Amino acid sequence: MILTGFMGSGKTTVGRRVAELLGREFIDLDHYIVESEGRTIPSIFESDGESGFRAIEKASLKKIINSTDAVISTGGGIITYEESRNLLKDNEHHTVYYLSAPFELLYERIKDDENRPMLKQGYEAVSALYESRAPFYEESCHYTVDAALSAEETAGILLALENTGGK
Numbered sequence: 001m002i003l004t005g006f007m008g009s010g011k012t013t014v015g016r017r018v019a020e021l022l023g024r025e026f027i028d029l030d031h032y033i034v035e036s037e038g039r040t041i042p043s044i045f046e047s048d049g050e051s052g053f054r055a056i057e058k059a060s061l062k063k064i065i066n067s068t069d070a071v072i073s074t075g076g077g078i079i080t081y082e083e084s085r086n087l088l089k090d091n092e093h094h095t096v097y098y099l100s101a102p103f104e105l106l107y108e109r110i111k112d113d114e115n116r117p118m119l120k121q122g123y124e125a126v127s128a129l130y131e132s133r134a135p136f137y138e139e140s141c142h143y144t145v146d147a148a149l150s151a152e153e154t155a156g157i158l159l160a161l162e163n164t165g166g167k
């Protein structure tokens with residue numbers, strides 16, 4: 001199982017819970033990057049820029065996607081590169097679930113978090129980013145799931161889908 005979606009959609013929160021319910025390991029790709037790089041995400045953005053972070057993110061996804069049956073939560077920008085989108089959609093090990101919710105709700109959840117460099121652009125730019133990314137999440141997933149619910153409810157939906165239509 002792989003979870004995608006915009007910042008604040010609950011990929012980490014819900015992913016950790018559904019992994020517990022499925023009895024599988026949980027890997028948060030942002031956390032994996034921080035551990036393997038020995039740097040925080042804001043410091044990677046500062047020294048390597050967004051493009052540097054994206055290159056590390058793409059390589060990290062490539063490295064783990066076919067080597068684990070863990071529940072993987074991705075970073076919000078994983079759909080930036082076509083290669084990553086194809087890797088998500090065409091992979092043979094994981095069903096990809098897009099956690100989808102309205103922007104205003106997501107922004108309320110994340111607006112005060114200092115650990116998300118993309119938020120420095122301000123409300124209007126982040127809102128435009130949300131709009132521009134939505135089709136990419138849609139095209140690279142197998143299921144779109146409502147993430148405006150409680151984390152527990154969304155985890156329950158994912159569990160049911162994984163047990164019926166999951167890989």
Ligand SMILES: Nc1ncnc2c1ncn2[C@@H]1O[C@H](COP(=O)(O)OP(=O)(O)OP(=O)(O)O)[C@@H](O)[C@H]1O
Nearest residue numbers: 006007008009010011012013075076109149150151
């Ligand atoms: N279903 C939910 N209902 C209410 N709050 C939630 C829900 N899911 C997550 N949150 C809260 O929103 C914030 C962001 O959640 P989380 O880190 O799980 O999102 P994410 O999709 O992994 O974000 P990112 O892409 O930036 O890593 C956290 O404070 C979390 O507690």
Ligand SMILES: O=C(O)C1=C[C@@H](O)[C@@H](O)[C@H](O)C1
Nearest residue numbers: 007030075076077116117118
């Ligand atoms: O939406 C994004 O571009 C990001 C989301 C986070 O998960 C991190 O991957 C990073 O802060 C970038």
